[in-house]
Amino acid sequence: MGTVSTRLDSQARSIFDDLGYTVSSDGDEITAERKWRRVHVTPMAEPAEVPSSGRYRCFVTREGNCRELERQLRRRQPNYDWAIMGIDETGEYEVYTTKTGW
Incomplete structure (x- = not known):
């Protein structure tokens, strides 16, 4: 797995915390x-x-990386539901795409 920037990690934690997750x-x-x-x-x-495993996964990445990550997931066809969340330079986020039954 790639190196995680501390900022991206803290942004992901903050987003899910704001959404009411523990x-x-x-x-x-x-x-x-x-x-x-x-x-x-x-x-x-x-x-x-x-x-390669899981049930529900959300990948949080920079906005410009969403398309490539989606291509990789669609090629690999993992056996789990997934979503990609893109974060821009201001910290705003958007759910880019999903393959999910949530």
């Missing part, structure tokens, strides 16, 4: 939990190898 860290990944849902949040400064 947020904890596990190495380079963040776990966000709310009600029955447990989402593995992977901050990714640059598109890198995606995890």
Whole structure:
């Protein structure tokens, strides 16, 4: 997995905290939990190898990396629901795309 910038990591934590999730860290990944849902949040400064397992995953990356990360996920076709969240230089975010049944 790619190197995570501290800023991207803290932005991802803040976003999920603001959305009402209980947020904890596990190495380079963040776990966000709310009600029955447990989402593995992977901050990714640059598109890198995606995890091969999970149930719900959200990849948080820079806005300019969303398209390449989506291509990688669609090629790989992992057996989990996923979303990509792009963050711009001002810290604003947008859900770029999903392959999900959430």
